[in-house]
Structure formats: structure tokens, C-alpha cells
Amino acid sequence: MQNIRNIAIIAHVDHGKTTLVDKILHSCQLFRDNQETGELILDNNDLERERGITIVSKNVSVNYKGVKINIIDTPGHADFGGEVERVLKMADGVLLLVDAFEGAMPQTRFVTQKALALGLKPIVVINKVDKENCRPEEVHESIFELFFNLEATEDQLDFPVIYGSSKQGWMSTDWNKPTEDIFPLLDAILEHIPSAPVSEGTLQMQITSLDYSSFVGRIAVGRVARGVIKENMPVSLVKRDGRIQKSRIKELYTFEGLGKIKAQEVKSGDICAVVGIEGFEIGDTIADFEKPEQLEVIHIDEPTMNMLFTINTSPFFGKEGKFVTSRHLRDRLYKEMEKNLALKVVETESPDSYLVYGRGILHLSVLIETMRREGYEIQVGQPQVIIKEVDGVKCEPVETLIVDVPGEVAGKVIELVTQKKGELLVMEPKGDLQHLEFEIPARGIIGLRNNVLTATAGEAIMAHRFKAYEPWKGTIPGRLNGVLVSMEKGQTTAYSIDKLQDRGRFFVDPGVDVYEGQIVGEHIRDNDLVVNIVKGKQLTNMRASGSDDNVRIAPAIKFSLEEAMEYIQNDEYIEVTPKSMRLRKIYLTENERKVNAKKFA
Structure with missing residues (x-):
């Protein structure tokens, strides 16, 4: 050993x-x-x-x-x-x-x-x-x-x-x-911990992760399962589907501290990085040149959620991003699939839009955030759960949700979760908190975190995990309030925001550029309301005593990317650019929204 x-x-x-x-x-x-x-x-x-x-x-x-x-x-x-x-x-x-x-x-x-x-x-x-x-x-x-x-x-x-x-x-x-x-x-x-076993025989090494260097390109990382791997050695690359490509190893590295050091050969049991193999994917096997034998392919759990990614089509298109065309978007998503195994990209009927499948809101939001930092401008639609048919029954992903909250607000949390078709399974004390366990459709978790944190003054600790596909649980009520939509393009004014404050809460500050169809706030009722937020005060040279008070405006609500993804409905997009994030309606003019209302009903 x-x-x-x-x-x-x-x-x-x-x-x-x-x-x-x-x-x-x-x-x-x-x-x-x-x-x-x-x-x-x-x-x-x-x-x-x-x-x-x-x-x-x-x-x-x-x-x-x-x-x-x-x-x-x-x-x-x-x-x-x-x-x-x-x-x-x-x-x-x-x-x-x-x-x-x-x-x-x-x-x-x-x-x-x-x-x-x-x-x-x-x-x-x-x-x-x-x-x-x-x-x-x-x-x-x-x-x-x-x-x-x-x-x-x-x-x-x-x-x-x-x-x-x-x-x-x-x-x-x-x-x-x-x-x-x-x-x-x-x-x-x-x-x-047992020491890494030495396994004699012909070479077998599974590629389990990727590294990238701007000098040598993609680097395969994995553990040598059998035999010895050497520098300059001819090898076979066995693809996931069994196809075989002949290749040669240019350089070998082992991990030392935080970096890598060059090695002449690596024996079975050690983890190494291989340079020089072209066209590999995670899960492929590097095997003997003459008698290649494949290792068992890595099985990854299926995605449970998808989102529509499309190029930015808003009036502010191209102002802030470097990569704005559908070709840029397509290349970036396919590049991500190489190293992000749980991600799947499917082309849609439109050449500008792609359905991206992932493990959950956090998984997809990290991809969106990474892309925006790289200079991409994109729009994303409402996250949708993936529905399957099992033995002729329509089924959806169900998750186990665990919430730890102070005892006095446990009732509010139970009420919110049951509204979303959640079922309470366990309720027990844990230290000075109440420990609650639910089963809830994955659809119900979208948008739940915000409501629970609001109801518990931010004290709830929530965690959830995928359980299984179970029969469809029926319709779940969506967002309770409608939104305020801008009717004009221009710059928001403190005067108009002040006059509209009794209509709802705003997401934008005074002096910000908005466009027609952009969502600028949340309505106090359940329907959408079109407002003019760019109107200025009529100026005259007469002073009105008492009515020229300073305007007092409540601070604008700022969403994080995940919160915005949970907030939007199916007729809305999030516009994400390197510098800003805006919520908007898919159809920007009120007339188009009325014509297409049946699509989203």
C-alpha cells in the first residue's frame, strides 16, 4: 500500500x-x-x-x-x-x-x-x-x-x-x-481512512473534473484507478457512449499544496491533472492505447427545473454588455454544459431563446450571475418545474422542506406553507426554536422564502431537498399582488413617485431611466396597473404657500437575483446586464399585453 x-x-x-x-x-x-x-x-x-x-x-x-x-x-x-x-x-x-x-x-x-x-x-x-x-x-x-x-x-x-x-x-x-x-x-x-489501493494492470482513469489554463487550454482532472499514467504516453479516450479516440498525453501534474507540480508518471490511487487530450468530457475514461477498457459512467441526478434564456430585446439593449447576440448566448451556454454536469440546454423554436435545465434556483442564478460578470446581456423567464408522466399519471417534483423558527411565529410559517400545498409532517422543539418538516411541491418553494422571511422578521432558517416525483398536487396560487408598469420611456421623477405612493411600493429610485413596459413597483391590489412615473411637476412662476413641501419617498425595494427569479410571473422577464437588473413585461405595450393575455392565463 x-x-x-x-x-x-x-x-x-x-x-x-x-x-x-x-x-x-x-x-x-x-x-x-x-x-x-x-x-x-x-x-x-x-x-x-x-x-x-x-x-x-x-x-x-x-x-x-x-x-x-x-x-x-x-x-x-x-x-x-x-x-x-x-x-x-x-x-x-x-x-x-x-x-x-x-x-x-x-x-x-x-x-x-x-x-x-x-x-x-x-x-x-x-x-x-x-x-x-x-x-x-x-x-x-x-x-x-x-x-x-x-x-x-x-x-x-x-x-x-x-x-x-x-x-x-x-x-x-x-x-x-x-x-x-x-x-x-x-x-x-x-x-x-484506508490508504489509496495500488491496482496493477492496464491504465484506467476517469475524468471527474475540469481545469482551464489560458496557455494549454482544457485540463482533465481525475484519479488513476488502475495502472500507471506517464508523460508522452499514447492513450485511448473512451467517450461516455463507448466511442474511442486515440490521443497522447503531453504533460502530467499532481496536486501539491494549493498548486500543481509536474510529474513524469502517476501511479494508481493518486489524483492528477492531464494536459494534451482533445475533446474530452467529464465521465470519459482515459485507457490503454491498445486494449481500452471503460470505467462505469458517472450517473447524475436529473434536473428538476428549467428557465428560458433569451437575448436582451429591451429598449436599453446593448448599452452595458459586451456579448449581446444569440450566437454569443448559444456558445456560452454550450461551453457551460461541458463542465456543469447537472445542466442541460435545449434549443427552442426561436433561434434567440434556449431552455436551460438545472437543479434549482440557486444553480441557475449562479450561472446567470457568472454570465453577467463576463459581460453578457440576457433576459430570463420564470423558473418552471419539470413535469413527467409516470405510469400515465402527471407527476411533479416534491421536496422535503425544513424550517427552524422561533415558536411564536411557527403558526404563520405553517399557514404560508400550507397555502402552497405543503403538508406538515413533524413539529418538535429544537433548542429555543421550533423545528418544522413539510413535504411540498417544488413549485410551492418558488417565491416562498421571501414570504417566510418577511413573516418571521428574517429569523427563519430554511433548507429543502428533492424527495421524489409524486402525482400533481393541483394549482398553487401565484403572487398575491399585481405590479406597477411604466407607461412612458424617460427618467423617473420624485414628484410622480410621491404622488403614486398610495398605489403601492416602488422598485426604482428617482432619477433612474425606465422604459415602457418595465415593472417599477408592486401594486396594493391583485391586478396590474399602468402608471406614469416620469411626469414632472408643472412649473409656474407662482409660489404656492404650504404645498411646496419636500417630497418624502419610501426607499425603493431592491431584489437580489434569486428574489427576482422567485418574484416574476410567466408573462414577465428579468433583464440582466453587467451593471443593472430590471423586471419587465414580455410584451411592453399595453395593447400587446391585452392581445396576448390568453397565452398566460
């Missing part, structure tokens, strides 16, 4: 996974003492740093007591499950990191289930035991129950537990006895 351990880190969002990896990197003295590294070293793209979440899985390695430990950081959100499913193939064990108060959250369960099914050995790390209201013993028991319910083997149920605080930089086998460092965790990895 060789001195390599491959380990994936699983955790729910915000449980301290990336912080723990930072501490491991520092403890193994990867950096010089005077080197500035910052925090959250692995969350290296802007979006990940801003949102504080991991979106793309990454590899690093450290050396500890002469053993190379390859660490694979995985995303915690179920929306990025496609990322997780493929990278677990590279690991021999998993580190399950849970918060000492919250315990195992629903999205941790999703990834844990995948890991246990692959037969990986778990080590449980109960983090944040320095928090006041932590309950490490209860969390330990709940994880044992979770593993039992997920049909873990006897060996997996006999898991070691390490307690600690990755923020303070210590780990220990007993939470009442803090240590000075995190070495007890690294010792547990060496002791309990």
Missing part, C-alpha cells in the same frame, strides 16, 4: 468547511511565516467569496508525517449536487463536518447518502463546540441515527468522532479537553 489518503469534505453551508481546510493548510506549513494568505483560501472566485458558499469543488494536498493527504472540498448546496457526485469518485473516505448546535442539515444528508452508497469510510467532525448553546452529545446521536437510516454498513456506523473549533484552530477527541492544534484530526485521518 502507498502513503496516499484521498478524502472529501462534506458539510452543510456555513458549517465551517472551508475554514477548516484553511487551518489544515496552515498547520502543515504550506506557507512561509511571512506570507499573506487571507482567509477562505479555497473559495477563490469572486462569487464564492461574496456569498460565502462553495460552488465548485477543488483539490489541495498536504503532507503530514510522510503521508500525502489529497483533500477534495465539496459544495454544500443540493443545487450543486452534480459537482459532489462526480468528485466523490476520487475519494476513499469522507470528513463529515457538522455544526455542534444545528446538527446534520438536510443538504448534508443528500451528499452523505451518496458517500455511504459508494462505501466510503466516514470520520465525523463536530465543529463550533465553542458556541454557547452547542449540544455535541445530541448531535453525535442524531448523526448515528442519520447513518442508520441511510443504511450504512457496520463498519461505517463505527465512525470516529472528533470535536473542535476550526475558527479557533483546535481539534480533540473530547470536547471538554481542547488542544492547541488540529493534529488529532490529521492523526484520525491516517488511522481510519
Whole structure:
């Protein structure tokens, strides 16, 4: 056996996974003492740093007591499950990191289930035991129950537990006895995680992720499953559908610290990056030149939601973006499909529009946000769930929704969820909160988060995961209020916003350019209202005493991209450009909207 351990880190969002990896990197003295590294070293793209979440899985390695430990950081959100499913193939064990108060959250369960099914050995790390209201013993028991319910083997149920605080930089086998460092965790990895097996025979390596370099192009990353891979070696690339392409490896790299180092050869069990193979996709196998044998193709769960992506057709088209044509949009979406396995793009009857299928609102919004930062101008329609026919019955995706709220507002949350066809299954106290579990159609979750956060003054903690396809639950009421739509193109004035404040709440400030058909606010009633928001005050040279008071305007409501995606209805678009985001009607003039009203009924 060789001195390599491959380990994936699983955790729910915000449980301290990336912080723990930072501490491991520092403890193994990867950096010089005077080197500035910052925090959250692995969350290296802007979006990940801003949102504080991991979106793309990454590899690093450290050396500890002469053993190379390859660490694979995985995303915690179920929306990025496609990322997780493929990278677990590279690991021999998993580190399950849970918060000492919250315990195992629903999205941790999703990834844990995948890991246990692959037969990986778990080590449980109960983090944040320095928090006041932590309950490490209860969390330990709940994880044992979770593993039992997920049909873990006897060996997996006999898991070691390490307690600690990755923020303070210590780990220990007993939470009442803090240590000075995190070495007890690294010792547990060496002791309990099996070393990477050496498998003799002809070469087999599955490509499980992609890297990109502007110098050499696309780089294939994966773990060598069998045999040895060498520089300059002729190989066969076995595609997912069984076709075989002949190729040659130009350069080989292994992971060392945060970077890569060049290697002459890599033996089975280690993770490496391969340069020089053309036209590969994730899931393909790099195999022997003469006798290629394919590894089992990675199976990815199907998407549950789709959205229409189309080029920007608003009157402000092309003012802010660099890439605005349908060719740009098509090329970008197909390029994304190469590395984003859970994404699917389907062409529509219109050459300017594409249906993009994804795992959920967050999955699709990260793609939209990335595109807008790259300089694309696009419009997106209302997210739609994917409906299937199972044995002749119309079925839709149903999710398990978990909400933790203060007891006094639990009733409001139950009322909101049941309006959306949710069913309450569990209600029990959890610390000073009420723990609620529902089953709810995926359609019902769209737009629910805003309402729940408003009703609970922002105190609700919500998480959901896909359960199964179940028979159609009937119609769900959409947005309760209509919208205020601009009737003119021009610049908004404080005077007109002030005069219209009793009609609803506005999304735009004074002095902003708007166009006809743009949604500028929310109406107090359930119908849409067309308003003139650009009208100025009639100026005369007479002063009217008392009526020339300063206008007092309520602050405009600003949506995040996800909130806007949950807010719009099927006759509306979100216009997304590098600098701004606007809501608009698909048909801009009132006359066109009346003519086409039946389409959206």
C-alpha cells in the first residue's frame, strides 16, 4: 500500500468547511511565516467569496508525517449536487463536518447518502463546540441515527468522532479537553481512512473534473484507478457512449499544496491533472492505447427545473454588455454544459431563446450571475418545474422542506406553507426554536422564502431537498399582488413617485431611466396597473404657500437575483446586464399585453 489518503469534505453551508481546510493548510506549513494568505483560501472566485458558499469543488494536498493527504472540498448546496457526485469518485473516505448546535442539515444528508452508497469510510467532525448553546452529545446521536437510516454498513456506523473549533484552530477527541492544534484530526485521518489501493494492470482513469489554463487550454482532472499514467504516453479516450479516440498525453501534474507540480508518471490511487487530450468530457475514461477498457459512467441526478434564456430585446439593449447576440448566448451556454454536469440546454423554436435545465434556483442564478460578470446581456423567464408522466399519471417534483423558527411565529410559517400545498409532517422543539418538516411541491418553494422571511422578521432558517416525483398536487396560487408598469420611456421623477405612493411600493429610485413596459413597483391590489412615473411637476412662476413641501419617498425595494427569479410571473422577464437588473413585461405595450393575455392565463 502507498502513503496516499484521498478524502472529501462534506458539510452543510456555513458549517465551517472551508475554514477548516484553511487551518489544515496552515498547520502543515504550506506557507512561509511571512506570507499573506487571507482567509477562505479555497473559495477563490469572486462569487464564492461574496456569498460565502462553495460552488465548485477543488483539490489541495498536504503532507503530514510522510503521508500525502489529497483533500477534495465539496459544495454544500443540493443545487450543486452534480459537482459532489462526480468528485466523490476520487475519494476513499469522507470528513463529515457538522455544526455542534444545528446538527446534520438536510443538504448534508443528500451528499452523505451518496458517500455511504459508494462505501466510503466516514470520520465525523463536530465543529463550533465553542458556541454557547452547542449540544455535541445530541448531535453525535442524531448523526448515528442519520447513518442508520441511510443504511450504512457496520463498519461505517463505527465512525470516529472528533470535536473542535476550526475558527479557533483546535481539534480533540473530547470536547471538554481542547488542544492547541488540529493534529488529532490529521492523526484520525491516517488511522481510519484506508490508504489509496495500488491496482496493477492496464491504465484506467476517469475524468471527474475540469481545469482551464489560458496557455494549454482544457485540463482533465481525475484519479488513476488502475495502472500507471506517464508523460508522452499514447492513450485511448473512451467517450461516455463507448466511442474511442486515440490521443497522447503531453504533460502530467499532481496536486501539491494549493498548486500543481509536474510529474513524469502517476501511479494508481493518486489524483492528477492531464494536459494534451482533445475533446474530452467529464465521465470519459482515459485507457490503454491498445486494449481500452471503460470505467462505469458517472450517473447524475436529473434536473428538476428549467428557465428560458433569451437575448436582451429591451429598449436599453446593448448599452452595458459586451456579448449581446444569440450566437454569443448559444456558445456560452454550450461551453457551460461541458463542465456543469447537472445542466442541460435545449434549443427552442426561436433561434434567440434556449431552455436551460438545472437543479434549482440557486444553480441557475449562479450561472446567470457568472454570465453577467463576463459581460453578457440576457433576459430570463420564470423558473418552471419539470413535469413527467409516470405510469400515465402527471407527476411533479416534491421536496422535503425544513424550517427552524422561533415558536411564536411557527403558526404563520405553517399557514404560508400550507397555502402552497405543503403538508406538515413533524413539529418538535429544537433548542429555543421550533423545528418544522413539510413535504411540498417544488413549485410551492418558488417565491416562498421571501414570504417566510418577511413573516418571521428574517429569523427563519430554511433548507429543502428533492424527495421524489409524486402525482400533481393541483394549482398553487401565484403572487398575491399585481405590479406597477411604466407607461412612458424617460427618467423617473420624485414628484410622480410621491404622488403614486398610495398605489403601492416602488422598485426604482428617482432619477433612474425606465422604459415602457418595465415593472417599477408592486401594486396594493391583485391586478396590474399602468402608471406614469416620469411626469414632472408643472412649473409656474407662482409660489404656492404650504404645498411646496419636500417630497418624502419610501426607499425603493431592491431584489437580489434569486428574489427576482422567485418574484416574476410567466408573462414577465428579468433583464440582466453587467451593471443593472430590471423586471419587465414580455410584451411592453399595453395593447400587446391585452392581445396576448390568453397565452398566460
